[in-house]
Amino acid sequence: MVIATLMFATMGVCVKLASADYSTGEIMFYRSVIGIVMMVFLARSQGISLATRVPVNHFWRSVTGVVSMYMWFYSVGGLPVATAMTLNYMSSVWMAVFMIGGALLFGTSKVDKRMVVSVLLGFVGVALVLQPTMAENQWWYGLIGLLSGMISATAYLQVGALARAGEPVTRIVFYFSIAGMVLGFITALPAGLHPLTFKGVFLHLTVGVLAGFAQILLTRAYAIGRTLVNASLQYLGIAFAAIYGVVWFSDPMSTSLFIGMVMIVGAGMCAAMLKSKPVSTKSR
DSSP states (O other), X not given: OHHHHHHHHHHXXXXXXXXXXXXXXXXXXXXXXXXXHHHHHHHHHHTOOOOOSOHHHHHHHHHHHHHHHHHHHHHHHHSOHHHHHHHHTTHHHXXXXXXXXXXXXXXXXXXXXXXXXXXXXXXXXXXXXXXXXXXXXXXXXXXXHHHHHHHHHHHHHHHXXXXXXXXXXXXXXXXXXXXXXXXXXXXXTTTOOOOOOHHHHHHHHHHHHHHHHHHHHHHHHHHHSOHHHHHHXXXXXXXXXXXXXXXXXXXXXXXXXXXXXXHHHHHHHHHHHHHTSOOOBOOO
């Protein structure tokens, strides 16, 4: 998980650099094509078939995953890398929102007040993170980044379901990459593909290779590791992105932005911790 977060943060830097010359759809298309090639090679070397018995599960996981990724790529193009990554990593908080909403709607379990506090803490953190963004008239990118975190929460839940169904990591990432290629091509087609320069080829290859290996490590971590440990370690990606932003792009690190990041990380870790505990159910 630690290596995966570092790779994702590095990929975010490359996506931001590539977004100056290529559209979000183009970046996703090339990233996904490289991912498909990598997964086919790994599947053959491991003797794993890419055929699946649960195509519907893969479809929904892939749709939510690529939509979330597209939104994140888009937000990275208009926001500091650390800000975009922080908003995307709101997934644990959004999972808590889903749990609270389900408990209130169906009345099958008690609403843990600590979970509610975690959610509120997370959204206060979002307000602090977006405060400088709003001032720069980049609220649209901030909204897209926030939505990417919400949708990625559903994607992570589906990854766990596929793993429990016995689907290998390579197969999960393969179908995810196919969906990314399709969505990337469709969204890039209206404006057309830009000519590939040496810099462009280098950035697309780097994004694709980093994303492919990071996706394998992330999926593997969630498949065999403890959810709480994974959710906690995943937030290291924000720290890596913040360092990249300050050093590479000279992104300002204001007090409100730093406090907001800490609050979101704290809220996500608390939500993950509470989700890992059994919830008492009401007698019927």
